[in-house]
Amino acid sequence: MPRLNLLKPKDFAGDSHEVARTLIGATLLVDGVGGRIVETEAYDREDPASHSFSGPTPRNAVMFGPPGHAYVYRSYGIHWCLNFVCREEGHGAGVLIRAIEPLHGIELMRERRGLHELRLLCSGPGRVGEALAITRELSGARLDRPPFKVLAATEPHDVVRGPRIGISKAMDVPWRFGLAGSRFLSRAFR
DNA sequence: CGAACGATTAGCT
DNA sequence: GCTAATCGTTCGA
Numbered sequence: 001m002p003r004l005n006l007l008k009p010k011d012f013a014g015d016s017h018e019v020a021r022t023l024i025g026a027t028l029l030v031d032g033v034g035g036r037i038v039e040t041e042a043y044d045r046e047d048p049a050s051h052s053f054s055g056p057t058p059r060n061a062v063m064f065g066p067p068g069h070a071y072v073y074r075s076y077g078i079h080w081c082l083n084f085v086c087r088e089e090g091h092g093a094g095v096l097i098r099a100i101e102p103l104h105g106i107e108l109m110r111e112r113r114g115l116h117e118l119r120l121l122c123s124g125p126g127r128v129g130e131a132l133a134i135t136r137e138l139s140g141a142r143l144d145r146p147p148f149k150v151l152a153a154t155e156p157h158d159v160v161r162g163p164r165i166g167i168s169k170a171m172d173v174p175w176r177f178g179l180a181g182s183r184f185l186s187r188a189f190r
Numbered sequence: 191c192g193a194a195c196g197a198t199t200a201g202c203t
Numbered sequence: 204g205c206t207a208a209t210c211g212t213t214c215g216a
Contacts, residue, residue: 014208040195049197077210083197126198153201165203166197186198 005152008144009068016042016086016093021161021177023084023095027152030132031146033105035122037184038179039098041164043083045091048169052092063138064092070148072129072139078127080134084143084150098165098176099123101184102131124186160189 007026012019020042028034043050050074051060062071063085071083071094083094100122102109109121109131122128143150158180163171165187178185 043197051197054213057213073197074211076208078194078208079198081197089192098197124198164197 002185004156005154006144007068007150007152009066009142011152012067012084012086012143014028014086015087016044016095017175019084019086020095021159022153023097023150024159024177024179025155026156026172027103027151027153028100028132029104029136030034030134031105032149033108034100034132035103035119036179038101038182038184039095040177041096041098041175042086042093042175043095043096044067044087049092049164049167049171050092050093056092060092063094064090064138069142070138070141070143072136074136075126080129080136081125082129082132082134082138083101095127097128098125099178099181099182099184099186100128101182121185123184127186157167162189 008173020040023037023040026037045052050116053064056064056189066089069085071085075081082097087093102121104183111165113131160178160180162176164176
């Protein structure tokens, strides 16, 4: 039985790039539903692609709050996307959860997604949001308390990195991280 | 107050 | 590969 190491706010206090890499292989659960994080992206304050780039607004306020909390935003008016707040309070950094390997509550996730193909259940930030029933109400919630649970990776694994997806600024920096060889990535790494 | 624009996805060519 | 769907947020007038 592997020891379950629940990540606490201090575990999210580092650079978003460092946290994004560390989170690969970790387990994310929302009300017991979720799986292994296989893809993340880092965003930071001095980062034109980040929601926090131009300073605090009503939408991104929790990005400037303490680390270890969820920042949820609506994407394209359609999808809910989940981020983990990093750094110290007031900084404005976060990690976008882009894909997980479904492991727990798979049937419930299939119902929510109206889909049977396992590979496409949580392979993308909007898909993760739908499968885990992420909504605005979870924005600002602590990640070490219900309904959230984030458990550190226990198995050794390789992490790959590359440019972030779907952005129009800072497209050159390799701040997207993935579990090497996973078939649950939103897109392959080059 | 109007308008542009997404940290996306599904479906079709 | 290309595009419609869809609407909250942000910014300029």
